[in-house]
Amino acid sequence: MVGGLVHAYAWGRSLVPNVLYEPPKKRRLGAPTRFPEGSTFLQEEKVFIVRQGAALRAISAICTHLGCTVGVQDAGYHCPCHGSAFDATGENLSGPAPRPLPWHPLSLRGGALIVDLGSEVGPEVTLEAPLPPDPEKPSRKSGKGSAKKAKGEGK
Ligand code: FES
Numbered sequence: 001m002v003g004g005l006v007h008a009y010a011w012g013r014s015l016v017p018n019v020l021y022e023p024p025k026k027r028r029l030g031a032p033t034r035f036p037e038g039s040t041f042l043q044e045e046k047v048f049i050v051r052q053g054a055a056l057r058a059i060s061a062i063c064t065h066l067g068c069t070v071g072v073q074d075a076g077y078h079c080p081c082h083g084s085a086f087d088a089t090g091e092n093l094s095g096p097a098p099r100p101l102p103w104h105p106l107s108l109r110g111g112a113l114i115v116d117l118g119s120e121v122g123p124e125v126t127l128e129a130p131l132p133p134d135p136e137k138p139s140r141k142s143g144k145g146s147a148k149k150a151k152g153e154g155k
Contacts, residue, residue: 025118032056032113032129039072047104047115048072055126058106058115059090064099077101089123 027045035056039048046061046069061069061077068081076093077086084095091100102120106113106127113129 026114026116028109029113029115031111032108032127033132035113036132041072045115045117047117048077049106049113049115052126054128054131056106056113056129057123057126058104059123060102060104060117062101063097064092064101065095065097070101 029042029045029049035049035051037051037053039050041048041061047058048061050057050059059077061071063070063079063081063084065079065082065084068079070077070079070084070086072078073085076088077090078084079086079095079097082096084097085093086097086101087093089100090103092098103123103125105116105119105121105125106129107116108114108127108129113127
Protein backbone atom coordinates (compact mmCIF):
# COMPACT_ATOMS: atom_id res chain seq x y z
CA MET A 1 0.00 0.00 0.00
CA VAL A 2 2.68 2.53 1.07
CA GLY A 3 4.85 1.47 -1.85
CA GLY A 4 1.95 2.20 -4.20
CA LEU A 5 1.49 5.70 -2.74
CA VAL A 6 5.19 6.45 -3.06
CA HIS A 7 5.13 5.21 -6.62
CA ALA A 8 2.04 7.33 -7.40
CA TYR A 9 3.66 10.42 -5.86
CA ALA A 10 6.85 9.87 -7.83
CA TRP A 11 4.86 9.45 -11.04
CA GLY A 12 2.80 12.58 -10.33
CA ARG A 13 5.93 14.58 -9.46
CA SER A 14 7.52 13.55 -12.75
CA LEU A 15 4.73 15.43 -14.56
CA VAL A 16 5.80 18.73 -12.95
CA PRO A 17 8.86 20.20 -14.69
CA ASN A 18 11.88 21.07 -12.56
CA VAL A 19 11.88 24.77 -13.31
CA LEU A 20 13.48 27.48 -11.24
CA TYR A 21 11.15 30.47 -11.29
CA GLU A 22 13.08 33.74 -11.18
CA PRO A 23 11.81 37.27 -11.61
CA PRO A 24 12.28 38.58 -15.15
CA LYS A 25 15.61 40.26 -15.81
CA LYS A 26 14.02 43.07 -17.81
CA ARG A 27 12.11 45.39 -15.50
CA ARG A 28 9.72 48.17 -16.42
CA LEU A 29 10.50 51.29 -14.37
CA GLY A 30 7.82 53.71 -15.52
CA ALA A 31 8.20 57.06 -17.21
CA PRO A 32 11.79 58.31 -17.51
CA THR A 33 10.60 61.72 -16.31
CA ARG A 34 10.19 60.31 -12.77
CA PHE A 35 13.98 60.20 -12.39
CA PRO A 36 15.45 63.56 -11.32
CA GLU A 37 19.02 64.74 -11.75
CA GLY A 38 21.50 62.59 -9.79
CA SER A 39 21.06 59.04 -8.47
CA THR A 40 17.70 57.46 -7.65
CA PHE A 41 17.77 54.14 -5.78
CA LEU A 42 15.24 51.47 -6.73
CA GLN A 43 14.91 48.99 -3.84
CA GLU A 44 13.18 46.20 -5.77
CA GLU A 45 15.64 46.21 -8.68
CA LYS A 46 18.65 47.10 -6.51
CA VAL A 47 19.89 49.64 -9.04
CA PHE A 48 20.59 53.35 -9.11
CA ILE A 49 19.18 55.25 -12.07
CA VAL A 50 21.70 58.01 -12.71
CA ARG A 51 20.53 61.08 -14.60
CA GLN A 52 22.88 63.72 -16.00
CA GLY A 53 20.66 66.06 -18.00
CA ALA A 54 18.86 64.00 -20.64
CA ALA A 55 21.29 61.07 -20.26
CA LEU A 56 20.20 58.11 -18.12
CA ARG A 57 22.29 55.15 -16.94
CA ALA A 58 21.68 52.28 -14.51
CA ILE A 59 24.33 51.00 -12.08
CA SER A 60 23.89 47.95 -9.88
CA ALA A 61 23.59 48.57 -6.13
CA ILE A 62 24.75 45.01 -5.37
CA CYS A 63 28.24 44.92 -3.92
CA THR A 64 30.57 42.64 -5.87
CA HIS A 65 32.06 41.27 -2.64
CA LEU A 66 29.21 39.40 -0.95
CA GLY A 67 26.12 41.09 -2.35
CA CYS A 68 25.19 43.74 0.21
CA THR A 69 23.35 46.80 -1.03
CA VAL A 70 25.64 49.78 -1.53
CA GLY A 71 24.68 53.38 -0.82
CA VAL A 72 25.66 56.70 -2.33
CA GLN A 73 28.56 58.36 -0.55
CA ASP A 74 30.48 61.46 -1.60
CA ALA A 75 30.97 61.16 -5.37
CA GLY A 76 30.64 57.37 -5.46
CA TYR A 77 29.20 54.35 -3.69
CA HIS A 78 29.98 52.69 -0.37
CA CYS A 79 29.17 49.23 0.96
CA PRO A 80 28.18 49.22 4.66
CA CYS A 81 29.00 45.52 5.18
CA HIS A 82 32.80 45.39 4.81
CA GLY A 83 33.62 48.90 3.70
CA SER A 84 34.22 48.60 -0.05
CA ALA A 85 34.25 51.95 -1.83
CA PHE A 86 33.47 52.57 -5.49
CA ASP A 87 33.86 55.73 -7.52
CA ALA A 88 31.09 57.33 -9.60
CA THR A 89 31.85 55.01 -12.52
CA GLY A 90 31.51 51.97 -10.23
CA GLU A 91 35.25 51.25 -10.17
CA ASN A 92 36.27 49.50 -6.93
CA LEU A 93 38.67 51.77 -5.07
CA SER A 94 39.15 50.08 -1.69
CA GLY A 95 37.88 47.23 0.46
CA PRO A 96 37.39 43.58 -0.40
CA ALA A 97 35.14 44.05 -3.48
CA PRO A 98 36.96 42.23 -6.31
CA ARG A 99 35.22 43.94 -9.26
CA PRO A 100 33.54 47.22 -10.22
CA LEU A 101 29.78 47.63 -9.88
CA PRO A 102 28.19 46.59 -13.19
CA TRP A 103 26.13 48.93 -15.38
CA HIS A 104 22.94 47.67 -16.99
CA PRO A 105 21.47 48.74 -20.34
CA LEU A 106 18.39 50.94 -20.41
CA SER A 107 15.83 51.22 -23.20
CA LEU A 108 12.48 52.86 -23.84
CA ARG A 109 9.42 50.83 -24.76
CA GLY A 110 6.00 52.40 -25.06
CA GLY A 111 7.21 55.47 -23.18
CA ALA A 112 8.44 53.39 -20.23
CA LEU A 113 12.02 52.95 -19.11
CA ILE A 114 13.25 49.32 -19.16
CA VAL A 115 16.36 48.09 -17.34
CA ASP A 116 17.93 44.79 -18.33
CA LEU A 117 19.43 43.35 -15.14
CA GLY A 118 20.69 40.31 -17.06
CA SER A 119 23.07 42.30 -19.28
CA GLU A 120 26.00 44.61 -18.69
CA VAL A 121 27.32 47.63 -20.55
CA GLY A 122 30.14 50.09 -20.00
CA PRO A 123 29.62 53.17 -17.82
CA GLU A 124 29.80 55.36 -20.94
CA VAL A 125 26.61 53.86 -22.43
CA THR A 126 23.66 56.21 -21.84
CA LEU A 127 20.07 56.50 -22.96
CA GLU A 128 18.75 59.89 -24.03
CA ALA A 129 15.35 60.32 -22.37
CA PRO A 130 12.89 63.16 -21.77
CA LEU A 131 13.70 65.44 -18.86
CA PRO A 132 11.43 65.64 -15.80
CA PRO A 133 9.16 68.69 -15.66
CA ASP A 134 10.80 71.83 -14.29
CA PRO A 135 9.39 72.42 -10.77
CA GLU A 136 10.01 76.18 -11.23
CA LYS A 137 7.56 76.40 -14.15
CA PRO A 138 3.84 76.27 -13.27
CA SER A 139 2.01 73.54 -15.19
CA ARG A 140 -0.94 74.35 -17.45
CA LYS A 141 -3.20 71.85 -15.68
CA SER A 142 -2.96 73.57 -12.30
CA GLY A 143 -3.67 76.93 -13.92
CA LYS A 144 -6.87 75.65 -15.56
CA GLY A 145 -8.08 73.97 -12.38
CA SER A 146 -7.69 77.10 -10.33
CA ALA A 147 -9.51 79.15 -13.00
CA LYS A 148 -12.51 76.76 -12.87
CA LYS A 149 -12.53 76.86 -9.10
CA ALA A 150 -12.55 80.65 -9.18
CA LYS A 151 -15.56 80.63 -11.56
CA GLY A 152 -17.51 78.25 -9.33
CA GLU A 153 -16.80 80.30 -6.25
CA GLY A 154 -18.32 83.40 -7.84
CA LYS A 155 -21.80 81.83 -8.33
S1 FES B 1 29.56 42.81 0.83
FE1 FES B 1 30.28 44.76 0.26
S2 FES B 1 32.25 44.86 1.06
FE2 FES B 1 31.56 42.92 1.62
